[in-house]
Amino acid sequence: MTEVSTPSSSSGAPRIVDSFSSRNTSSSDDAASISATEWKRLFIQMQSHQTLATSSSSARKATRTSTMDTISSHRSSRGRGGTPRAITSSTRGSGRTPASRRLLDSPSTSTSSLPTSPSDPLSRIRHKLITTPLPPDSFLTPTNTSYRSVIWKLLLNIDSLDIPTYLSLVAKGNSPSHEKIRNDTFRTLATDQGFKERVKEEKLIRLLDAFVWKYNRGEDSEDEADDGGVYEFSYVQGMNVLAAPFLYTMESEVEAFRCFSRFIEWCCPLYVQPTLGGVHRGLQLLDRCLEILDPPLYTHLRSKNLSAEIYAFPSVMTMCACTPPLPEVLQLWDFLLAFGVHFNVLCIVAQLHIMRTDLLESNSPMKLLRNLPRLDARKIIKVTVTLARDVPEILFEELVKHPYHPDSVIGFI
Numbered sequence: 001m002t003e004v005s006t007p008s009s010s011s012g013a014p015r016i017v018d019s020f021s022s023r024n025t026s027s028s029d030d031a032a033s034i035s036a037t038e039w040k041r042l043f044i045q046m047q048s049h050q051t052l053a054t055s056s057s058s059a060r061k062a063t064r065t066s067t068m069d070t071i072s073s074h075r076s077s078r079g080r081g082g083t084p085r086a087i088t089s090s091t092r093g094s095g096r097t098p099a100s101r102r103l104l105d106s107p108s109t110s111t112s113s114l115p116t117s118p119s120d121p122l123s124r125i126r127h128k129l130i131t132t133p134l135p136p137d138s139f140l141t142p143t144n145t146s147y148r149s150v151i152w153k154l155l156l157n158i159d160s161l162d163i164p165t166y167l168s169l170v171a172k173g174n175s176p177s178h179e180k181i182r183n184d185t186f187r188t189l190a191t192d193q194g195f196k197e198r199v200k201e202e203k204l205i206r207l208l209d210a211f212v213w214k215y216n217r218g219e220d221s222e223d224e225a226d227d228g229g230v231y232e233f234s235y236v237q238g239m240n241v242l243a244a245p246f247l248y249t250m251e252s253e254v255e256a257f258r259c260f261s262r263f264i265e266w267c268c269p270l271y272v273q274p275t276l277g278g279v280h281r282g283l284q285l286l287d288r289c290l291e292i293l294d295p296p297l298y299t300h301l302r303s304k305n306l307s308a309e310i311y312a313f314p315s316v317m318t319m320c321a322c323t324p325p326l327p328e329v330l331q332l333w334d335f336l337l338a339f340g341v342h343f344n345v346l347c348i349v350a351q352l353h354i355m356r357t358d359l360l361e362s363n364s365p366m367k368l369l370r371n372l373p374r375l376d377a378r379k380i381i382k383v384t385v386t387l388a389r390d391v392p393e394i395l396f397e398e399l400v401k402h403p404y405h406p407d408s409v410i411g412f413i
Contacts, residue, residue, distance in 0.1 A: 004170055004206070004253050036139035038132045039147050046121055047142070125151060126338045130385075133331050133378065148249050148330060155337040156262045158255075166210060166254050175212035177235035181205055184240040192326045199247045207243055207257050208235055214261065230406055231269040238279075238317040239264070239272055245321055245333055267341045268403040271317065281402045282316045283308040286345050288395060293349060293387050297356050304365055311369040312348050319344045323375050331377035335384075342399045343384060346391070350383035351375075 129151075137146040175181070185204045189195045215233040243260050250256040264271075270278025286308040291298040301307075314322045319341060321329050336344055352359065355373060359365045391399070402408040 004167060032135045032139065035132055036135035036147075039128065039135060039139075040142060042124065042128055043141055043147075046124065122154065125154060129334050129338050130381070134334055136327070145251055146249070148334070149251050149255065151334070152246075152249060152259060152337055153255070156259055156266070158258055158262060161254050161258050163254050166257050169210035169213045170206055172213045173209075175209040175235070176216060177212045178205075178209055181208045181212075181235055181240070184237070188240045189244050189321075189324075189326060192324060195244065195248055195326055199244065203247055203253055204240060204243060207247065207253065207260065208239060210257060211235070211239075211243075211261060211264070231265075232273060233264070233269070234274070236272050236274060236276065238276075241318040241321045242272075245326075245330060248326065249330065263337075266404075267337075268319075270403055270406070270408065276317070278403050278408070279313070279317045280309070281408055282345050283312060285395070285399055285402060286312055286316065286348055289345060289349050289387075289391060289399075290352065292392065292395070293390060294353060294356065297352060297359060300360055301365060306366055306369070308348075311366060315348050315351075315372070316345065320347060320375065323372050325374055328375035328377040332375060332380060335377070335381050340400065341403050342401075343388070345399055345402075346384045346388050347380050349387060350380045353383055353387065354379065 134147045134151065137148070139147065141147055141150055143150075182205060185201050185208070188201075188204060211233070212235050242264070243256070246256040246260045246263070247253070250259060268278060270281070272278075287298070290301075290308075301311075308316070319336060320332055323329070332347060336347075351372060354376075355368065358368055362368055388396070398408065
């Protein structure tokens with residue numbers, strides 16, 4: 001019988017980040033301890049105001065707490081992954097989402113003071129993610145879960161798991177896309193030993209099969225119903241890599257499935273359509289952003305017949321999850337989930353900016369772009385925020401909409 005991991009009610013022992021714990025230096029240990037202390041302080045403050053929901057240890061009861069009620073009230077204004085469902089009159093002029101606007105308009109994101117309003121936990125979390133990275137999984141929250149698993153569920157507005165539904169989907173066995181899934185899963189983050197040890201291939205296959213079955217049973221899910229049947233969901237290239245961070249981060253397979261489903265349906269549905277329309281639109285926008293933000297580099301790459309379609313397809317399709325190391329990917333995703341997955345396009349421009357000297361001096365820049373440098377999430381985020389302030393308002397609005405708005409991919413479908 002297939003064994004599926006579900007949330008445990010016991011506290012359990014702290015999980016060790018085996019993929020990089022052996023390489024930690026004393027300075028990185030100190031930084032992690034400081035980070036854990038800062039996040040623990042924030043959690044305690046928010047709990048004291050009854051604005052933080054209980055962790056996954058109580059998720060089996062699917063009880064709505066005051067925090068989840070508060071966060072639910074933000075959904076209509078937040079939209080997908082930090083973006084609004086529609087550009088309202090208050091945001092149309094600026095072309096930026098509320099979360100993005102607060103981030104980009106801040107004179108100094110590294111020194112601005114922490115918001116103190118207990119009624120807006122998401123704003124406090126977003127600000128904290130910019131100033132203080134989440135600690136590794138060996139540091140646990142006051143409720144004995146990893147900080148990232150709790151934060152991601154809050155950012156994705158996950159307030160219930162519906163364990164019976166997932167088990168029923170798993171019970172269906174191999175999905176119609178099973179062979180395509182099997183052809184991809186064995187090479188998912190294949191060079192990351194920590195991922196391979198923590199996330200067995202059968203878990204990834206099971207989760208992706210269940211996602212396919214979710215849309216082959218002739219019933220609308222809550223999330224699908226929200227989209228009015230606009231999108232077509234099945235398995236497409238790249239979904240195996242998009243699912244990997246959730247299986248690595250979440251305490252249970254059920255939580256990973258719920259978060260992955262919400263992420264796909266809510267944050268980037270156009271990235272997983274049969275034609276990958278959102279991905280191709282993102283690549284087009286990447287070229288436009290690079291041309292505006294760094295004309296010499298853009299001209300140099302074009303002189304070598306290099307467009308984003310050629311060198312950036314994997315990075316756009318997987319939200320940079322294809323570039324190691326995984327711990328840095330997770331930090332970058334903290335930022336994307338907090339402020340919107342549309343920022344991934346600018347994160348890739350930031351990576352190009354960081355290596356621009358080498359690219360400009362190279363007669364064969366594709367050799368460098370074929371194997372990007374290892375991710376440095378904090379550096380990339382800092383450069384991304386700086387670059388984003390120089391993106392024209394109309395172009396930024398197109399960036400915001402391209403992962404989910406059907407009008408954004410006309411011509412790509």
